[in-house]
Amino acid sequence: MSAVSDDLTTAARSSARVLAAAPAAARNAALAELAAAIELRAAEILDANARDVEGAQDQRAAIVDRLTLTGDRVRGMAAAVRAVAALPDPIGTVVADHRREDGLHIQKLRVPLGVVAVVYEARPNVTTDAVALTLKSANACILRGSQLAASSNAVLTEIARTAVEASGLPADSVSELGGDRDALRAFVARPNATDVVIPRGGEELKRFLLEHSRVPVLAAGGGNCHIYVDAAADAGMAEAIAINAKTHRPGVCNAAETLLVHRDRADLLDAIGAALERAGVELVEGEEGWSTEFLDMKMGVRLVDSLDQALDHIAHYGTGHSEAIVTADPEAARRFVTEVDAAAVYVNASTRFTDGAEFGKGAEIGISTNRLHARGPVGLEELTTTKYIVHGDGHIRT
Amino acid sequence: MSAVSDDLTTAARSSARVLAAAPAAARNAALAELAAAIELRAAEILDANARDVEGAQDQRAAIVDRLTLTGDRVRGMAAAVRAVAALPDPIGTVVADHRREDGLHIQKLRVPLGVVAVVYEARPNVTTDAVALTLKSANACILRGSQLAASSNAVLTEIARTAVEASGLPADSVSELGGDRDALRAFVARPNATDVVIPRGGEELKRFLLEHSRVPVLAAGGGNCHIYVDAAADAGMAEAIAINAKTHRPGVCNAAETLLVHRDRADLLDAIGAALERAGVELVEGEEGWSTEFLDMKMGVRLVDSLDQALDHIAHYGTGHSEAIVTADPEAARRFVTEVDAAAVYVNASTRFTDGAEFGKGAEIGISTNRLHARGPVGLEELTTTKYIVHGDGHIRT
Numbered sequence: 001m002s003a004v005s006d007d008l009t010t011a012a013r014s015s016a017r018v019l020a021a022a023p024a025a026a027r028n029a030a031l032a033e034l035a036a037a038i039e040l041r042a043a044e045i046l047d048a049n050a051r052d053v054e055g056a057q058d059q060r061a062a063i064v065d066r067l068t069l070t071g072d073r074v075r076g077m078a079a080a081v082r083a084v085a086a087l088p089d090p091i092g093t094v095v096a097d098h099r100r101e102d103g104l105h106i107q108k109l110r111v112p113l114g115v116v117a118v119v120y121e122a123r124p125n126v127t128t129d130a131v132a133l134t135l136k137s138a139n140a141c142i143l144r145g146s147q148l149a150a151s152s153n154a155v156l157t158e159i160a161r162t163a164v165e166a167s168g169l170p171a172d173s174v175s176e177l178g179g180d181r182d183a184l185r186a187f188v189a190r191p192n193a194t195d196v197v198i199p200r201g202g203e204e205l206k207r208f209l210l211e212h213s214r215v216p217v218l219a220a221g222g223g224n225c226h227i228y229v230d231a232a233a234d235a236g237m238a239e240a241i242a243i244n245a246k247t248h249r250p251g252v253c254n255a256a257e258t259l260l261v262h263r264d265r266a267d268l269l270d271a272i273g274a275a276l277e278r279a280g281v282e283l284v285e286g287e288e289g290w291s292t293e294f295l296d297m298k299m300g301v302r303l304v305d306s307l308d309q310a311l312d313h314i315a316h317y318g319t320g321h322s323e324a325i326v327t328a329d330p331e332a333a334r335r336f337v338t339e340v341d342a343a344a345v346y347v348n349a350s351t352r353f354t355d356g357a358e359f360g361k362g363a364e365i366g367i368s369t370n371r372l373h374a375r376g377p378v379g380l381e382e383l384t385t386t387k388y389i390v391h392g393d394g395h396i397r398t
Numbered sequence: 399m400s401a402v403s404d405d406l407t408t409a410a411r412s413s414a415r416v417l418a419a420a421p422a423a424a425r426n427a428a429l430a431e432l433a434a435a436i437e438l439r440a441a442e443i444l445d446a447n448a449r450d451v452e453g454a455q456d457q458r459a460a461i462v463d464r465l466t467l468t469g470d471r472v473r474g475m476a477a478a479v480r481a482v483a484a485l486p487d488p489i490g491t492v493v494a495d496h497r498r499e500d501g502l503h504i505q506k507l508r509v510p511l512g513v514v515a516v517v518y519e520a521r522p523n524v525t526t527d528a529v530a531l532t533l534k535s536a537n538a539c540i541l542r543g544s545q546l547a548a549s550s551n552a553v554l555t556e557i558a559r560t561a562v563e564a565s566g567l568p569a570d571s572v573s574e575l576g577g578d579r580d581a582l583r584a585f586v587a588r589p590n591a592t593d594v595v596i597p598r599g600g601e602e603l604k605r606f607l608l609e610h611s612r613v614p615v616l617a618a619g620g621g622n623c624h625i626y627v628d629a630a631a632d633a634g635m636a637e638a639i640a641i642n643a644k645t646h647r648p649g650v651c652n653a654a655e656t657l658l659v660h661r662d663r664a665d666l667l668d669a670i671g672a673a674l675e676r677a678g679v680e681l682v683e684g685e686e687g688w689s690t691e692f693l694d695m696k697m698g699v700r701l702v703d704s705l706d707q708a709l710d711h712i713a714h715y716g717t718g719h720s721e722a723i724v725t726a727d728p729e730a731a732r733r734f735v736t737e738v739d740a741a742a743v744y745v746n747a748s749t750r751f752t753d754g755a756e757f758g759k760g761a762e763i764g765i766s767t768n769r770l771h772a773r774g775p776v777g778l779e780e781l782t783t784t785k786y787i788v789h790g791d792g793h794i795r796t
Contacts, residue, residue, distance in 0.1 A: 021733075098758045191608075195770070196769075236792075240794055244795060245794075248796075315415065339415070339419050341415070348790045348793070349792070350790075350794045350795050353502065353504075358795070359504055371593050372511070372614050376506075385769045385770065385773050387742070388743070389745075391744075392745065392746045394634075394635040394638060396639060396643075
């Protein structure tokens, strides 16, 4: 396996050199070609997918549902590729420009990261999403889907490679890492296997990569998110935000997991708690409720004595993802946004907005709670790095 | 040792929370206090340093020289702290601002990284440089100097802690990791020991950290840098740049290590080679010359058939630090800056400019060849991360 994965890396790096020099038009043409090919070869994709679904009948219904493609879902995949192609080009933007008195001209430009590995679960649409985001940002990608979706992914990867090549870019801009978990472990154990690895999937996959990868792992943080209802909160707003943050989509990382209420508003804990229970949420008090990322219709609750106690609670139990205060007090809001250490901090809004599309980035490949490189939604810009370009006229340092 | 280093981390993280909320004035006051204390307690610093120097008499002269403080050098340390204090505050800057049609206001602000470990060799001035840069950027620091400089560093760390505390900030904003190499290895083996570790020192130290650290390591890349003399190069400019890039300070990472000359200008290889030899540089042909980062008065040389061969050579042997082309041909320059993958790419200028101060950053703590987070000189801005602050008026996601 190691020889094979070395080859994958070499071929991807060589393609990445070509992509970095290719104009945006060539990358967009490849994505247009890919979208068209997805539609044209829909029957083939659905056939392959049917084989995967047949092999997955012993899996949980939710897994089978995410694995299953339909004609509508395939058209949705093509539409998603076109939507990414239509986004502004993230490459070549000048992010800093400094001309020295001696005339030396120093510019800092956005350039591709290089090679991006994306590791995901049994959702075939992630294959084409990942190709779209990495190619648009001029990165080569190495895809590693679930073995449950092996047939679907094989066809989709082949379609992507053909589309890329038809547009005059190297087929190895897109490649697939096969094999079992041991193969994945061996792959990411090499510090230079890729420039970054991005998990798209559940907590177990993220933990696996954090434990075994020597390649930097991006967007692997969990979300133990809080709604803090301050002494100066509007009752109706607090209830609406708590209900939305918990129940709108409880299984995702920006869903709220614990409700903190200032002791002066203990009445609100009763009212919001009753509303949550009517919505089907089970309230959990104490350590278990506070330390668990339920990703389910359960929510920790706590009365706190003060804003300071809320801040301490969040510093202790939070995972640095998304945190919200509901308050009409500007000073409490100022302290909360300054002192809470998280990717996104909200005043009078639901934590559910932490999302690439909601933040105006067009699309995302995940949400980072890392402090280095990218924090928050990982969109096209976060799939780039920078390069200094310096123009002189014989300048030497003296 | 592990209990002790756990305690260091906990105390540093708790101080980092306070620093993140402290105004720039408080951090600048702490640096002013530190600069004054360095001057006031110069005799004590010099006494401690004399003990270190006495214990280092079996070391190489260059090491003893870097270890040795004088009255002038101590005054220089205080001046360097004041210079950092005078730089613009990197914290709180709004780097993105997006107001949605529904009124939700999303801002991305610069905030401190958190806790920064700095690991360095027997240069006591790095202690106060590191304190200045990390405190200015509102980070707590954990310092790890060389045991050769133990007495100097103990006094300097105590002075820094006292100065910080006198300014109303937590003393544990600055702390020192003691013990031997095993203690350092155990410390960085914990993924959350600090948010980042920055080596300031030689290649062996960098390799040690890259091998053993599970904390992200910043600025640990070497510099196998090239000067490519293109077919369209000006002869005098090519010679001046090659001499400067190799001999101005041969022991640093932005010094050039290999000279590539286009075959059409073989005469220039002779002329520049002769000039380099007159300047005391030994020329080394073949694989050894191309693959070695000499950090010395030696330089690899190669005639290349074309710009493409130069690009391939740099892609193969380069370390992604600083690369230069000398040419009067705009198309060759354009291809070189687009296709060379490095932190800094130069047209008609010496690679020696890759430096925080030269790039207008005021100061640097190192140079990164990483692709993630920071690439090039690591100044105050690169010691920050970002946080999204979102203000709503009861906004929920539907």
